[in-house]
Amino acid sequence: MKLPEFAPIPASLPNTVPFVGPETLQRQRGQAFKARLGANENGFGPSPNAISAMREATTEIWKYGDSTSFDLLNALSGHCRVPVDSIVVGEGIDGLLGLLVRLMLAPGDAVVTSDGAYPTFNFHVAGFGGLLHKVPYRNDAEDPDALLAKAHETGAKLIYLANPDNPMGSWLEGHRIEHLVDQLPQGTLLILDEAYVEFAPATARPRIAADDPRVIRMRTFSKAYGLAGARIGYAIGHPELVSGFERIRNHFGVNRLAQIGALAALQDQEWLQMTCDKVSQARVKIAQIGKANGLVALPSATNFVTLDTGRDGAFARALIPALEAEGVFVRMPGVAPLDRCIRISCAPDAELAVLEAVLPSALKHV
Amino acid sequence: MKLPEFAPIPASLPNTVPFVGPETLQRQRGQAFKARLGANENGFGPSPNAISAMREATTEIWKYGDSTSFDLLNALSGHCRVPVDSIVVGEGIDGLLGLLVRLMLAPGDAVVTSDGAYPTFNFHVAGFGGLLHKVPYRNDAEDPDALLAKAHETGAKLIYLANPDNPMGSWLEGHRIEHLVDQLPQGTLLILDEAYVEFAPATARPRIAADDPRVIRMRTFSKAYGLAGARIGYAIGHPELVSGFERIRNHFGVNRLAQIGALAALQDQEWLQMTCDKVSQARVKIAQIGKANGLVALPSATNFVTLDTGRDGAFARALIPALEAEGVFVRMPGVAPLDRCIRISCAPDAELAVLEAVLPSALKHV
Known part of the structure; x- marks a missing residue:
């Protein structure tokens, strides 16, 4: 057999x-x-409020989570000042990256990242048959010019950029990312991984409209909010892009306690x-x-x-x-x-x- | 734009x-x-032990879960009497079904299920470009003979069978499933969804070796164990099949409290x-x-x-x-x-x- x-x-x-x-x-x-x-x-x-909210909710763990993460979504909408239909909640950035790669990438499509950047993103790209092109860091920071040039050269479907960066801890000023977005090839989507953004200077946050079709931003409750074990994060992007996740995501995949803990954590600024x-x-x-x-x-x-x-x-x-x-x-x-x-x-x-x-x-x- | x-x-x-x-x-x-x-x-x-274990563990929610779910995996190995390398823990059966479909199915591959059976399975099959072939229920039960005939006819890569069945609540005797396994076309994998098996008569459990390469069984903590909101389940199959999940699964995707709650629930038989x-x-x-x-x-x-x-x-x-x-x-x-x-x-x-x-x-x- x-x-x-x-x-x-x-x-x-x-x-x-x-x-x-x-x-x-x-x-x-x-x-x-x-x-x-x-x-x-x-x-x-995490916030003690998040811990007590999760503790209390353990008695309701027999219920599936809310498939739309409605309360958290609305709180995020207010907090980030973006419309609800520009946000999707998922099982951490790792989970959201996997879904995004699946949503966008056909086998053989080119993807650009930095050599030494987040391995789990590369794992997902390989896992869906994408072709990774890597550009070197420059002065221990991701290099938007090199990423851009490589994207133009390869006709990349996706560019991955973490700001601030992991594993170097460096960051780019927001205007450099805005410039990168403006120079993107037609049809290329920038994945801006902002897992660490809460720790960064305000100037590191680019001004990007929530409905800009060229960028998707990813955020998490794993780092500054202290909920790594809960597996919950979110992405902000164009409503049509965000609605694409509905076609493929695991609709009841987010843990109920994670939803409740993340909401309480968000509310304790x-x-x-x-x-x-x-x-x-x-x-x-x-x-x-x-x-x-x-x-x-x-x-x-x-x-x-x-x-x-x-x-x-x-x-x-x-x-x-x-x-x-x-x-x-x-x-x-x-x-x-x-x-x-x-x-x-x-x-x-x-x-x-x-x-x-x-x-x-x-x-x-x- | x-x-x-x-x-x-x-x-x-x-x-x-x-x-x-x-x-x-x-x-x-x-x-x-x-x-x-x-x-x-x-x-x-769920077991009060599961609730108190999760409550206690909320203070450790800042840690990612164990990427191998080691303790739970070993407890499941003992409980199910199958080797550790025949089990994979995942984010509920929904998550495991998605991974399995991705692991096995190339676009255009045929899949056989029953007309009216679990829609989330169909969602995953469509999501990876598989072609669904449905056979009718027979006397309000899934019909192994019809599933088998359709699999032979279409050269199906996968057959989905839930035992006991959802949404009808009916069940097949274990020997009928053993017979189905013995008659499977070469290269067809049977997905045996046992989400409800703990409620079923012992005779509904087929005798299938853990390393039988023709079958993968899926179980969950969402039903009898009362942990639906935790999103945790497991699959039992041939070690080589199970190791395939390592290539594509979200390695830190299982919530830490879910791992701890599931273990405590399993230990309270x-x-x-x-x-x-x-x-x-x-x-x-x-x-x-x-x-x-x-x-x-x-x-x-x-x-x-x-x-x-x-x-x-x-x-x-x-x-x-x-x-x-x-x-x-x-x-x-x-x-x-x-x-x-x-x-x-x-x-x-x-x-x-x-x-x-x-x-x-x-x-x-x-």
């Missing part, structure tokens, strides 16, 4: 996964991490501001820890700090397991020359103190 | 959705339902048994309510009862809004001759009392 064959595209895909999770790493080392600083989670946690302040302080602290150990912090508009080791990829790649061995989970950029760096998520003092304590010996070990 | 074009398959899809949710219906009528009996949710609720007993009593009660109103209950191995109105689809279709107007949310099969029936989810006494109170006037109204 033979296994029925996979469809051609999945059959051609590797069995690799974009990220090995911290729980898996912990099981491999047989011990829990003392500092969880690798996934850009937000250890300051004071907590968000406090979180951003704490993150800002943690960035300073991480930079200090780096400096004391000869590592240079790159400027960051996110909830992580990318530390330049001043050495090469081989060095940084050896530093990661050395830190893991000491109980500190961190990650690093995947490609040269970015891979001379390690990436540390902002976290409460206790966890940063662990980092501070073990970094010298980990560096010595390498 | 034009919207960049959708890919050909999504461009060809309608904007329709498989189900309008109860929250949407409530907003349309401007009032909450008094009895939520339409989505086969489990109003008896006593609660599950109590739930099944309550469901069984509720089935009797619904049948009595039907009988008192001239509606005949079909035998059910699920947590709902399908009531035969003895009239036609037009009658039943008018009865649904009449019940909604009285505050009772129910659904009905979509196609003739099944659509002479309405489908009532099992629920606690208070909700069934509402049904009992309003059914006579709703019937009179039609």
Whole structure:
């Protein structure tokens, strides 16, 4: 008896996964991490209102979530000042990226991204048979001119740009993105991943009309709002583009507690501001820890700090397991020359103190 | 400025959705339902252990879930007595069906299902460009012989069969499914949707080896375990088939609380048994309510009862809004001759009392 064959595209895909999770790493080392600083989670946690709203709602978990995420959608509409029909709520940016790629991309279509940018986006593009074209970072930042030139050259259907950027923490001023949008080839859609936008200066937010057909923006409750485990995010775009998600999305796919927690988190902007302040302080602290150990912090508009080791990829790649061995989970950029760096998520003092304590010996070990 | 074009398959899809949710219906009528009996949710609720585990875990919601659902996977392995590498955990059966269809189906591939069976499966098949072939129910049950014949005729890549069946509540004995498996065309995969299997007689469970390459079984925590809003389910199949999901699934897509709640629910088999007993009593009660109103209950191995109105689809279709107007949310099969029936989810006494109170006037109204 033979296994029925996979469809051609999945059959051609590797069995690799974009990220090995911290729980898996912990099981491999047989011990829990003392500092969880690798996934850009937000250890300051969500608004206590979000936690209590979710707690209360556990007794209603026997009900499917609202398939339209109506209450959250309306709150987002007010908060972002965009019409309801320009927003779609989904299972985090990861889920929304998968849907968008599926919605837009025919097998063989060209897609442009930066070499070293978000691997999960690349995973989705490969997963739907798209052809990835990568341009290098420039001065540790995504390079809109290079992205644009490559899009014109390849007739790209999609361009992916994260602002602020992950894994470097750098950001572009909003006007540079507005310029990029104005120069897009006809028929190219810009995916603007704003997962970290709440941490960024206001000037990093481009002015883009919600119904601009050339751009879709993605936001999440996983980072600044502290709800990574809830799996909820949203996208803002032209109503016709947004309505396209209705054709393919899993309509009852968003967890009911996630909807309720996200709404409560959104409504507590004071907590968000406090979180951003704490993150800002943690960035300073991480930079200090780096400096004391000869590592240079790159400027960051996110909830992580990318530390330049001043050495090469081989060095940084050896530093990661050395830190893991000491109980500190961190990650690093995947490609040269970015891979001379390690990436540390902002976290409460206790966890940063662990980092501070073990970094010298980990560096010595390498 | 034009919207960049959708890919050909999504461009060809309608904007329709498989189900309008109860929250949407409530907003349309401007009032909450008094009895939520339409989505086969489990109003008896999950194990209190699951609720308290989720409550406790809300403070850890800032962490992504475990991308491998390791603890749950191992518990399922023990519970189902199948190896870990034969199980994949996903965002409910809806999510797993979407992944499976994507994994197996090239555009134009044939798929066989029953006319009136689960619409969300059809939604996924259309969404990936598959060609649906439908065979009629036979005596209000899915007809394995007809499914098989149609699969041979069309060279189907996939056959969908729910056992017990939704929306009729009927079931096949396990040996009939074993026979179906033995007669499958080479290269055809049977999707055995066992969403309701915990409510069914033991004889409805076919003996199928976990590594049988011809079948994938799908199970959920949404029904008997009472966790519909959590969005978590699993599939059992050949290790190579199961590993295929790794190529395309959203690796951090399962909500952390869902993982924790599902594990606690699985470990409380006593609660599950109590739930099944309550469901069984509720089935009797619904049948009595039907009988008192001239509606005949079909035998059910699920947590709902399908009531035969003895009239036609037009009658039943008018009865649904009449019940909604009285505050009772129910659904009905979509196609003739099944659509002479309405489908009532099992629920606690208070909700069934509402049904009992309003059914006579709703019937009179039609």
